[in-house]
Amino acid sequence: MPILVSSDKCTACEACVSGCPFGAMQVVSGTAAAGDGCTLCGACVDVCPVGAIELQVERKAAGTSAGDYRDVWVFAEQRGGRAAGVVLELLGEGRKLADQLGEKLCAVLFGDKVEQTARELLAFGADTVYLFEDPSLANYQDDLYASAMTELVRAEKPGIILLGATSIGRSLGPRVATRLGTGLTADCTGLAIDPEKKNLLQTRPAFGGNIMATIVCPNHRPQMATVRPKVMARAKRDDSRHGEIVRKALPKGVDLRTRVLEVVDELSETANIAEADVIVSGGRGMGDPKNFSLLEKLAKVLGGAVGASRAAVDAGWYPYSHQVGQTGKTVNPKIYFACGISGAVQHLVGMQSSEIIIAINENPEAPIFKVATYGIVGDVLEVVPALTEAFRRVRG
Ligand SMILES: Cc1cc2nc3c(=O)[nH]c(=O)nc-3n(C[C@H](O)[C@H](O)[C@H](O)COP(=O)(O)OP(=O)(O)OC[C@H]3O[C@@H](n4cnc5c(N)ncnc54)[C@H](O)[C@@H]3O)c2cc1C
Structure with a gap:
C-alpha cells in the first residue's frame, strides 16, 4: 500500500x-x-x-531533479500544413516563460511536407523546431503522435509543455502525461513562473467559473498544460529570426488502434466559433430549428459564426460542433449575441469572458442579463431581423 x-x-x-x-x-x-x-x-x-x-508513490520523473528538465515546448498543432491559431498564441506566451527561465522555446511539429510551417514557427519565436515529417502524420492520429511525443520528451526532457485546448490538444496532452507519469492542467487561461521555485503557475477557472485556481506541478516533470485558444496574445512574426530545425524519426512498431480514413470538412456559410470575433448564439427561445436561419443571416452580415446552447443542440436544432458552454466550446469573441438563451451557469462558463455580450430575451429576469453588456427585452424573432437589417444598412 x-x-x-x-x-x-x-x-x-x-x-x-x-x-x-x-x-x-x-x-x-x-x-x-x-x-x-x-x-x-x-x-x-x-x-x-x-x-x-x-x-510512497513511485515518482516516474524521480532520479532526475527538476533542474535536469529544461526548455519550454509548444505542440505545434497543424491542419493541412497550417499551424492552428492557438499555436501562435502559445509561442507568444511560451517566449515570455522561456525568457524568464533563461531557457529555450521549442516547437514540436508533426505533419507531411511541413518544412515551410517549421520555418514559420521559427519566425514566430521558436528557437528550435523538432520536426517529424512523414505521410502518415498528415492528419492527427492519437497513437502515433502520442508515442512519438512521449519518446521525444524522454530523450530531450523539457521542463514545460504547452498544448492548445483544442480537440487535438485535449486528446494528445493527457495521453502523453499519463505515459510520462506527470501532471496536466487542462484549459488554462493564465500562465506564469513562480519567481522563487521556478515552477509553472497554471491558472484556470474552477467550480463553474466562480473561482480562479492556480495549479502547480512541483514533483513531476515535465509540467504540462492545455491552454484555451484566444486568451493569450499571438506572437509577432519576424522573418529575420533564426533557429534550428531538428528532424526526428518516428518510433518503430507503434500499435495503431485507429486509422483516419477520410477527413470531411463541415460545410458552413459562417465562420468556426473557436476562431470568430463575432458569435450569434441561439437557444431554446428560438422556438424552432428553422429560426436559426435568422441567426445565420445576422452572423453573415457581421462576418461571424453561429453558436448554440445545449438545449438547442440536444433538440437537434443545430450541430454539436456549435455548442457553447461547459460541455461544448469555450469562446472568447469580441461580441457575443445570446438570443433566446436563459444564461444557465453551464452556458455562461463557455462565453462570459467575451468582450461585449448582447442578450436578447423576452424575460427581463433572465439570468443572462446579469452578465450582459447590453440587454434587449423582446421577442428574438422580431429583434434579430431588425438588428440584421440595421447592421446591413450601416455596413453597406
Ligand atoms: C453537466 C451539464 C453540462 C451542461 N453543458 C451545457 C453547455 O455546454 N452549454 C449549454 O448551453 N448548456 C449546458 N447545460 C444545460 C444548461 O443547464 C441549460 O439547460 C441550457 O443552457 C439551457 O439552454 P437555453 O438557455 O437555450 O434554454 P432555456 O433555459 O429553456 O432558456 C430559453 C430562454 O429563451 C427565452 N425565450 C423564449 N422564447 C423567447 C422569444 N421568443 N424571444 C426571446 N426570448 C425567448 C426564455 O425566456 C428563456 O430565458 C449543461 C447542463 C449540465 C447539467
Whole structure:
C-alpha cells in the first residue's frame, strides 16, 4: 500500500479522516488507514499534525531533479500544413516563460511536407523546431503522435509543455502525461513562473467559473498544460529570426488502434466559433430549428459564426460542433449575441469572458442579463431581423 502510516506516531486524531477529499481515510484499531477510495492525492500527508503518514508513490520523473528538465515546448498543432491559431498564441506566451527561465522555446511539429510551417514557427519565436515529417502524420492520429511525443520528451526532457485546448490538444496532452507519469492542467487561461521555485503557475477557472485556481506541478516533470485558444496574445512574426530545425524519426512498431480514413470538412456559410470575433448564439427561445436561419443571416452580415446552447443542440436544432458552454466550446469573441438563451451557469462558463455580450430575451429576469453588456427585452424573432437589417444598412 503506497500510503504508509506509522502506528508509533499516529495519535488517531482523525485529522486525516476529515482532511481526505475522497472520504477514504479511516481509523482502524487506533491507527489511520487508507481505504479503497484512496487516489494517492497526498492530502492526508499534508494534514497529519504528527507526520505519521507517508506517501510512497513511485515518482516516474524521480532520479532526475527538476533542474535536469529544461526548455519550454509548444505542440505545434497543424491542419493541412497550417499551424492552428492557438499555436501562435502559445509561442507568444511560451517566449515570455522561456525568457524568464533563461531557457529555450521549442516547437514540436508533426505533419507531411511541413518544412515551410517549421520555418514559420521559427519566425514566430521558436528557437528550435523538432520536426517529424512523414505521410502518415498528415492528419492527427492519437497513437502515433502520442508515442512519438512521449519518446521525444524522454530523450530531450523539457521542463514545460504547452498544448492548445483544442480537440487535438485535449486528446494528445493527457495521453502523453499519463505515459510520462506527470501532471496536466487542462484549459488554462493564465500562465506564469513562480519567481522563487521556478515552477509553472497554471491558472484556470474552477467550480463553474466562480473561482480562479492556480495549479502547480512541483514533483513531476515535465509540467504540462492545455491552454484555451484566444486568451493569450499571438506572437509577432519576424522573418529575420533564426533557429534550428531538428528532424526526428518516428518510433518503430507503434500499435495503431485507429486509422483516419477520410477527413470531411463541415460545410458552413459562417465562420468556426473557436476562431470568430463575432458569435450569434441561439437557444431554446428560438422556438424552432428553422429560426436559426435568422441567426445565420445576422452572423453573415457581421462576418461571424453561429453558436448554440445545449438545449438547442440536444433538440437537434443545430450541430454539436456549435455548442457553447461547459460541455461544448469555450469562446472568447469580441461580441457575443445570446438570443433566446436563459444564461444557465453551464452556458455562461463557455462565453462570459467575451468582450461585449448582447442578450436578447423576452424575460427581463433572465439570468443572462446579469452578465450582459447590453440587454434587449423582446421577442428574438422580431429583434434579430431588425438588428440584421440595421447592421446591413450601416455596413453597406
Ligand atoms: C453537466 C451539464 C453540462 C451542461 N453543458 C451545457 C453547455 O455546454 N452549454 C449549454 O448551453 N448548456 C449546458 N447545460 C444545460 C444548461 O443547464 C441549460 O439547460 C441550457 O443552457 C439551457 O439552454 P437555453 O438557455 O437555450 O434554454 P432555456 O433555459 O429553456 O432558456 C430559453 C430562454 O429563451 C427565452 N425565450 C423564449 N422564447 C423567447 C422569444 N421568443 N424571444 C426571446 N426570448 C425567448 C426564455 O425566456 C428563456 O430565458 C449543461 C447542463 C449540465 C447539467
